Amino acid sequence: MSTVTDVLPLAVILLGFQVFVLRRAITDLRRVLLGFLFVLLGLALFLEGLDMALFPLGKLMAEQLTHPDFIGTAGDWHSYGWVFAFAAAIGFATTIAEPALIAVAMKANHVSGGAVGVWGLRIAVAIGVAIGISLGSFRIVTGTPLHWYIIAGYILVVIQTPFAPRSIVALAYDSGGVTTSTVTVPLVAALGLGLATTVPGRSPVLDGFGLIAFASLFPIMSVMAYAQLSEWNARRQQRKYSDSEKES
């Protein structure tokens, strides 16, 4: 049901502007409406399915992994190894399934004429989220202030930007905000709250937040790195090609 309230205002605005401001009939109206219906129905089914199958299990696992019975009472951050591994794995896996990211990757692939691969972008973003969430869990366990990590991340992004290929920069910035929608947020929030409740001396209110911020920062770096790597690779191929030209 929440998808309907999500989409309804959007549909009203789109139709209102199309009809009253642009004064144009929508080309192929039936197809567009059918598409809207598919999006609505698809998203509703998708969320319903997640609610039935994956969310309860994922939340239960986050609780079990952070439970004192599993971690033991040793208390230093080494004993949280499995938590960090789980954070990285679930961050990666949920990002691959994120519908909004699939949409952006399709668009980017189309616009760049195939230079940005759909899977290349999705995997680059997923790696960024994986690093971000496990580092975020590490922060909760050690109790260091959130803003130092975020500010350090910003500085890295600013340094990396002039070195990244110009055409990727906007897309990289976008992929930060895209990653954390429907699939990732509920699981990651459960993990953060579970950790902050279990670790002695942490308050769920003060320390439980912030994982999403990590997950939206690190993909920016990993996507720029992906573009740098593929540019470097292309250049090397070209050099190899021109070398063999010379020899022959």
Place this chain on the structure above:
Amino acid sequence: MLFEFLHSIRDSIRDILPIIVVVGFFQLVVLQQPLPDLGNIIFGTVLVVLGLTLFIRGLEMGLFPIGESMAYGFARKGSLFWLVTFAFALGFTTTVAEPALIAIADEAANVAAGGGVIENTEDSRSGYAQGLRLTVALSVGAAIVIGVIRIIKGWPIQWFIIGGYIGVVTMTIFAPAEIIGIAYDSGGVTTSTVTVPLVTALGVGLASSIKGRNPMTDGFGLIALASLMPMIFVMAYGMMF
């Protein structure tokens, strides 16, 4: 048609396979617990696959074409006023109704009440949450407007992002400590699964219909602004109370 459908079902299965592998591995190997409610899990997974398939199909049929056709329409009409109004309305309305934001706003109200910032009554809490939602929605609307003007003018995105970062860092120094985590998180959650494809199509469509703009360098970046601006506004909101 049927073949195409089966093909996209296969794609969707591949998309959610990593989650199944991760959950299965941790549940069975690390935690060594049986899977509870196997029937529910299988049925839910089938729904997820079906839903994702329909969603992607609907994107290509509905959301992408309408986003682009509206961008072309506005570019041809040439009226900056209506384009900016549309951009603001799009950002504002899609954010106000966003379920993830409602959850975050309620949480923030509890934090504020617990910290003694506002009175711990039902009334003041819901007032605080309501105000926060409006603040975030306004900031997303403003962000989309700025982003659209940027595309028209062709200004480089990095100056806006770096400026935004400086804004966030400055606000962090002055904002109360309890609000910082929530403010940082609110940036990521504001852009929903339906908004993202539409806003992306709008930006790319706009950049490709204006002469001299490159859809790759100029078309993207709207989402980035829409996730940065709320962080600053939420911290400002936390300072006002």
